[in-house]
Amino acid sequence: MPLKKNKRFVPLNKLISYFRNMIAPAPGILLIADPFLKDPHFMRTVVFICEHQEEGSFGFVLNKQFEQTMDELITSFEGFPIPVYYGGPVQMDTIHFLHQYPELIPGGQEVMKGVYWGGDFEMLTNLVKNNAIDLSKIRFFLGYSGWSSGQLGDEMKEKTWLTVSATRNLIFHQQPDEVWKDSLKHLGGDYEMMINFPIDPQLN
Numbered sequence: 001m002p003l004k005k006n007k008r009f010v011p012l013n014k015l016i017s018y019f020r021n022m023i024a025p026a027p028g029i030l031l032i033a034d035p036f037l038k039d040p041h042f043m044r045t046v047v048f049i050c051e052h053q054e055e056g057s058f059g060f061v062l063n064k065q066f067e068q069t070m071d072e073l074i075t076s077f078e079g080f081p082i083p084v085y086y087g088g089p090v091q092m093d094t095i096h097f098l099h100q101y102p103e104l105i106p107g108g109q110e111v112m113k114g115v116y117w118g119g120d121f122e123m124l125t126n127l128v129k130n131n132a133i134d135l136s137k138i139r140f141f142l143g144y145s146g147w148s149s150g151q152l153g154d155e156m157k158e159k160t161w162l163t164v165s166a167t168r169n170l171i172f173h174q175q176p177d178e179v180w181k182d183s184l185k186h187l188g189g190d191y192e193m194m195i196n197f198p199i200d201p202q203l204n
Contacts (some may be wrong), residue, residue, distance in 0.1 A: 022163045025052045025152055028112030031168065032162040032183045035197040041089045044180045047145050047161075048098070048171055050109075050117045057147040058098065060087040062171060063179035066142050071144070076125050082135055085176070088145030096144055097124065098171060100137040114168055139172055162187065198204070 023029060031047040042061070049059040064086040072075040073084060073095065087096055099116050102108055104127060108119030127133045155161060156190070164187050173179045184191045 006039070015186075022156070022161075023165070025049055025156065025161075025163060027051055028115075028166050030062075030164050030166045030183055032180065032187070034160050034162070035194045037160060041196045042145075045153075046170070046179050047088070048166055050176045052152070054149060056149050057152045058088075058167075059145050060098070060139075060141045061085065061145055062139075062173065063176040065176050070140055077128065080128055082128070082140060084137075084142055086099065086141045087141030087143045090144050090146040092143040094143060095121075096141045096154060097121075098139045099124070100168065100172075101127075101133055104133065112166060115171060136172060136174060162191070 025031065027049055029049045029052075031049060032072075033042050033045045033047075035044070037043055039102075046062045047059045048062055049057060051058050062085065066084040066086050068084060069081040070084055071079060071081050079129050083094075096118065099105055099108065099119070100114055102119075103109070105119040105124050106117070108116035111117050124138070124198060128135070156163075162184075164183060167186065170179060170183055171187065173182065181195045184194050
């Protein structure tokens, strides 16, 4: 008996074509999870790559908010319930941050134009406590996402990720639940169709 045609079905060859001609991972690139990826750490996530070398890669998940805030994790932030994001499954006992204040927070590493990773944490703490910076231009992460040598390249071959150049609006997005969708929109064209794909392709 022939299968009933589903109008929402996307042919496999078209789906595979979505992953062609992706820009290579590099600092400042977003990894957008394949809509069918079921890994609980990375399902429907967007990862901002901060470093990509032969020895390995690392970055931060942008769209998974942690259940605790900065004042609950670090005593020096008492009175400042700033959101914290799940950066990834590696070293969950470490805090990292991205920011847009190189002139106020020394020691940071520029990942892309206007976006810096890390720096003087004590200086950052004082700036926050003195209300001297815009908190929408800071993003805190617990842990990070890491790949050993060649691992990310293998995942790219397996079509685990789509890639696109990051923007500050996506990195510091104020609605984390929309980051995955908005990153696909940023890719443009047919990629927006992926927003409506089910996690399980058999439910399509």
